[in-house]
Amino acid sequence: MFDKEKWQEIFSSLKNNKMRTTLTVFGVFWGIFMLIIMLGLGMGFKSMIQEGFGDFATNSLLIWPQQTTKAYKGFPRNRRYMFTNEDVQIIKERFPEIEFIAPKLRAFGSEGANNATRGTKTGAFSVEGTFPEYNLIDPSKIISGRFVNNVDIKEYKKVAVIGKYVKDVLFEKDENPIGEYIKINGIYFKVVGVLTKGASNISLGSDKDRSIVIPLTTFQKVYNRGNEVGFCAVTAVKEANIALVQQKINTFLRSRHSIAPDDEQAVGGFNLAKEFKKIFKMITGIGILIWIVGIATLLAGVIGVSNIMLVVVKERTKEIGIQRALGATPFKIMNNIITEAIFLTASSGYVGIVLGVGVIELIKMIANSTGSDNPFFTHAGVNLNVALLALFILVIFGVFAGFIPAKRAISIKPIDALRDE
Amino acid sequence: MYRLFRNNSLYSIINLFMIELKGLHKSYITGNNKLHVLKGLDLIIEQGELVSVMGSSGSGKSTLLNVLGILDSYDEGYYKLNNTLMSNLTEKKAAHYRNNMIGFVFQSFNLISFKNAMENVALPLYYQGVSRKKRNQIALEYLDRMGLKEWADHMPNELSGGQMQRVAIARSMISKPKVILADEPTGALDSTTSLEVMDLFREINSSGITIIIVTHEKDISEKTDRIIYLKDGIIESEFISPRKVSETVGAYRN
Ligand SMILES: Nc1ncnc2c1ncn2[C@@H]1O[C@H](COP(=O)(O)OP(=O)(O)O)[C@@H](O)[C@H]1O
Ligand SMILES: [Mg+2]
Numbered sequence: 001m002f003d004k005e006k007w008q009e010i011f012s013s014l015k016n017n018k019m020r021t022t023l024t025v026f027g028v029f030w031g032i033f034m035l036i037i038m039l040g041l042g043m044g045f046k047s048m049i050q051e052g053f054g055d056f057a058t059n060s061l062l063i064w065p066q067q068t069t070k071a072y073k074g075f076p077r078n079r080r081y082m083f084t085n086e087d088v089q090i091i092k093e094r095f096p097e098i099e100f101i102a103p104k105l106r107a108f109g110s111e112g113a114n115n116a117t118r119g120t121k122t123g124a125f126s127v128e129g130t131f132p133e134y135n136l137i138d139p140s141k142i143i144s145g146r147f148v149n150n151v152d153i154k155e156y157k158k159v160a161v162i163g164k165y166v167k168d169v170l171f172e173k174d175e176n177p178i179g180e181y182i183k184i185n186g187i188y189f190k191v192v193g194v195l196t197k198g199a200s201n202i203s204l205g206s207d208k209d210r211s212i213v214i215p216l217t218t219f220q221k222v223y224n225r226g227n228e229v230g231f232c233a234v235t236a237v238k239e240a241n242i243a244l245v246q247q248k249i250n251t252f253l254r255s256r257h258s259i260a261p262d263d264e265q266a267v268g269g270f271n272l273a274k275e276f277k278k279i280f281k282m283i284t285g286i287g288i289l290i291w292i293v294g295i296a297t298l299l300a301g302v303i304g305v306s307n308i309m310l311v312v313v314k315e316r317t318k319e320i321g322i323q324r325a326l327g328a329t330p331f332k333i334m335n336n337i338i339t340e341a342i343f344l345t346a347s348s349g350y351v352g353i354v355l356g357v358g359v360i361e362l363i364k365m366i367a368n369s370t371g372s373d374n375p376f377f378t379h380a381g382v383n384l385n386v387a388l389l390a391l392f393i394l395v396i397f398g399v400f401a402g403f404i405p406a407k408r409a410i411s412i413k414p415i416d417a418l419r420d421e
Numbered sequence: 422m423y424r425l426f427r428n429n430s431l432y433s434i435i436n437l438f439m440i441e442l443k444g445l446h447k448s449y450i451t452g453n454n455k456l457h458v459l460k461g462l463d464l465i466i467e468q469g470e471l472v473s474v475m476g477s478s479g480s481g482k483s484t485l486l487n488v489l490g491i492l493d494s495y496d497e498g499y500y501k502l503n504n505t506l507m508s509n510l511t512e513k514k515a516a517h518y519r520n521n522m523i524g525f526v527f528q529s530f531n532l533i534s535f536k537n538a539m540e541n542v543a544l545p546l547y548y549q550g551v552s553r554k555k556r557n558q559i560a561l562e563y564l565d566r567m568g569l570k571e572w573a574d575h576m577p578n579e580l581s582g583g584q585m586q587r588v589a590i591a592r593s594m595i596s597k598p599k600v601i602l603a604d605e606p607t608g609a610l611d612s613t614t615s616l617e618v619m620d621l622f623r624e625i626n627s628s629g630i631t632i633i634i635v636t637h638e639k640d641i642s643e644k645t646d647r648i649i650y651l652k653d654g655i656i657e658s659e660f661i662s663p664r665k666v667s668e669t670v671g672a673y674r675n
Contacts, residue, residue, distance in 0.1 A: 329517075
């Protein structure tokens with residue numbers, strides 16, 4: 001590869017036409033530069049989306065009771081029913097695919113009326129009864145204290161975990177709310193924790209900062225809801241097909257609540273895994289699009305190189321004739337021209353990659369130094385493999401760029417090449 | 422006289438023909454026109470001969486030389502180089518013969534402009550895969566023989582015509598070819614330099630290399646041993662050059 005005669009030839013033809021060389025290689029440079037920038041920002045975009053998901057359990061499902069749409073076993077259609085604690089218990093025991101199931105019940109301050117007070121401070125918040133597992137499916141960040149636990153559930157404890165905003169409304173700025181009491185719909189609850197939204201931008205139901213979470217059993221008792229459950233969040237173990245789990249649960253619930261087996265509407269459901277998949281598919285699609293656009297831009301640059309190599313070959317016809325008269329084989333001639341094309345594409349492409357990565361790193365640096373927490377910028381980046389892949393593609397393209405001119409060069413008879421002026 | 426010379430030649434006894442042409446035809450086809458340039462040449466050149474090909478412009482001298490140099494193909498008859506038939510060669514094979522068997526010297530020198538004198542001379546060895554160090558060393562030796570050692574790292578555009586042609590001659594010799602083909606090698610040189618170059622060719626020839634020189638200048642051809650006259654694509658006549666005659670006769674006298 002390191003062969004002075006060859007490189008001499010390459011550099012002489014580049015030197016003789018600096019402007020032309022510059023313009024030509026700019027095409028390749030620009031193609032790869034844009035590809036790298038797009039890939040870098042694409043990575044940022046992906047991180048942004050992924051970080052948005054945060055620690056939310058992606059293999060999860062929400063189900064809730066709706067009205068029946070079919071008459072069945074003597075019951076009329078449009079019947080309302082509720083899930084029960086027993087439903088939850090049995091589902092949990094019956095389906096090993098289920099990792100967690102967290103039932104929930106919710107009440108709002110009716111028509112925005114204040115439902116929580118502490119001394120003279122008062123506010124209207126969403127009150128939710130739930131299980132400890134809920135925090136594993138749709139995690140909140142516990143700022144201080146703790147979440148609802150199993151003892152709370154079992155002993156119907158009147159404890160509350162309050163959102164950050166709730167704390168700001170009901171407590172003084174530097175007051176520690178843990179261990180203090182607040183009144184919810186006239187009943188005293190001891191504050192055991194303060195929470196805020198978790199790492200995920202996805203949140204089910206109401207704003208976590210503006211909610212008060214209490215044990216589900218306590219909720220059922222104080223609001224007189226018997227053993228009713230409003231909805232359930234379910235996560236399946238990693239290997240399980242969540243759609244299948246959903247079907248099984250629905251079938252089970254329909255038979256338990258005397259609902260027609262084909263009444264699909266009676267049990268409401270939302271398959272989060274499906275939604276996540278859609279988004280991931282979109283990200284993948286964007287990634288593919290970036291490569292297509294990038295490669296096409298690159299291809300335009302490479303065609304430029306190929307064209308210029310054709311011109312170079314034409315200009316060098318006589319020289320090639322001389323070389324062949326001196327015994328250069330066609331292989332040697334082709335080899336030189338293809339090497340030159342590879343050199344042109346790879347070197348200009350290399351500059352494009354380096355500058356592209358440089359710009360991405362700069363964006364990252366600026367984003368970080370200005371304290372931006374937008375992962376689109378802070379997590380933009382090009383990994384080494386992608387850069388190497390791009391370089392590899394350039395070399396392949398270089399071969400293609402050189403091939404046609406090289407073929408042209410040796411298609412001329414030596415004598416005709418020598419006669420060329 | 423000619424016959425006498427042939428019979429006295431050692432080579433003719435063991436049939437060491439360097440070049441053998443039989444009924445060689447060559448036409449150029451341009452569009453619908455066919456130009457019949459070589460019309461059945463029979464020619465034998467033995468190893469170690471110094472031959473010139475004369476003829477008026479357009480008589481087909483260069484065409485003949487190009488066929489001999491495997492730079493161009495022919496249509497009919499045959500061409501044997503060193504007893505090997507030169508026809509239907511792959512370009513790779515042709516390159517091999519050009520590299521190992523033939524040295525070219527052109528009227529316009531045809532040096533590579535971005536290589537210095539030494540690198541130009543070394544180029545044929547590059548195609549043989551000789552290492553850079555070794556081929557440059559050999560090139561220097563050849564330049565030395567041409568009296569151009571001090572010019573080794575000069576670029577062609579820094580050399581005079583005579584110097585360039587001597588570089589080209591060194592280049593034609595470096596691969597130790599069997600035949601050197603020179604097409605009007607003195608055509609671009611003044612008469613003094615021309616004669617110097619011809620002396621060089623004579624010297625090279627004395628080492629046993631067969632040399633064929635195309636020229637239309639009489640005094641150039643007279644520096645060779647044998648003169649072939651081409652006219653309208655056929656060999657009109659051929660002579661032993663006067664100097665060769667006197668040399669040979671002189672040899673008999675002694
Ligand atoms: N490549 C070619 N195509 C067509 N005609 C050619 C070509 N080369 C030479 N000729 C013609 O062939 C004839 C012989 O040319 P050439 O061998 O160069 O003559 P010389 O060298 O004796 O002057 C001339 O008429 C010339 O015009
Ligand atoms: Mg001629």
